[in-house]
Amino acid sequence: MILRSAAPSPFGRKVTIAASILGLSDRVTLVVADTNNANDDLRRQNPLGKVPTLVLDDGRTLFDSRVILEYLDHLAGGGRIIPREPEARFAALRLHALCDGILDASLLQVYEARYRPEAIRHGPWLEYQAGKVSRALAELEAEPQALDPTPHVGQIALACALGYQDLRFGGTWRAGHPGLVAWLDRFAAQVPAFEQTRVVP
Known part of the structure; x- marks a missing residue:
């Protein structure tokens, strides 16, 4: 998976930290996005042109950070960072x-x-x-x-x-x-x- 983000983004930071906590860091590659660059693929990957955007293995994309965190929790078996009770x-x-x-x-x-x-x-x-x-x-x-x-x-x-x-x-x-x-x-x-x-x- 590819994470489109930028180091100062606190929303992208949430995703990176969650991936680490869940043991998924080795499945996520950070590719820096430039939200101000109209030629950056980000605007194709996410029509809102916002970070973070997660590009899945099959090319589909997920955004925003709350959705991505839920997806990572799902990949890790569920109930890890989003409680079930x-x-x-x-x-x-x-x-x-x-x-x-x-x-x-x-x-x-x-x-x-x-x-x-x-x-x-x-x-x-x-x-x-x-x-x-x-x-x-x-x-x-x-x-x-x-x-x-x-x-x-x-x-x-x-x-x-x-x-x-x-x-x-x-x-x-x-x-x-x-x-x-x-x-x-x-x-x-x-x-x-x-x-x-x-x-x-």
Whole structure:
């Protein structure tokens, strides 16, 4: 299988970490994608032109990261990173959705600064996105997070969301969230792929 992604993508990082946790890394080859290049095959492989996109052995493609993670869990026998038991399953999926929301809001802030000239950046829009991140991190800090022996999709997404805050926002989240800092340290110690996929700012 071919994973079309880019090293800074937190969504692609989720896939790479999940593949490692599931013992599937040797079945996935990363091919860097350039989302800004109209000639990149990515736009043929995924009409949305987004990463990550997983190209299967038969040429079919899967996207987005949530779908890819479910497929990898299926390949690994199921119930490994997406729990089967309903209560645990929906808790994991809820955490996954919350952390993807953190990433979405964070990316919108990054793109506003990257693609819009400073004179026309919309302050209230940036504050709105930053508020989503702040509220989500506050909720996560208030509820001590577990770390399963095999981390589930929500825990993988949380690690990538916090890692993206380090990459793009200078780790400013750390000062007010000691519980999450400690949790991320535990995740990094337990999952070597987290450090292996870290991008230096």
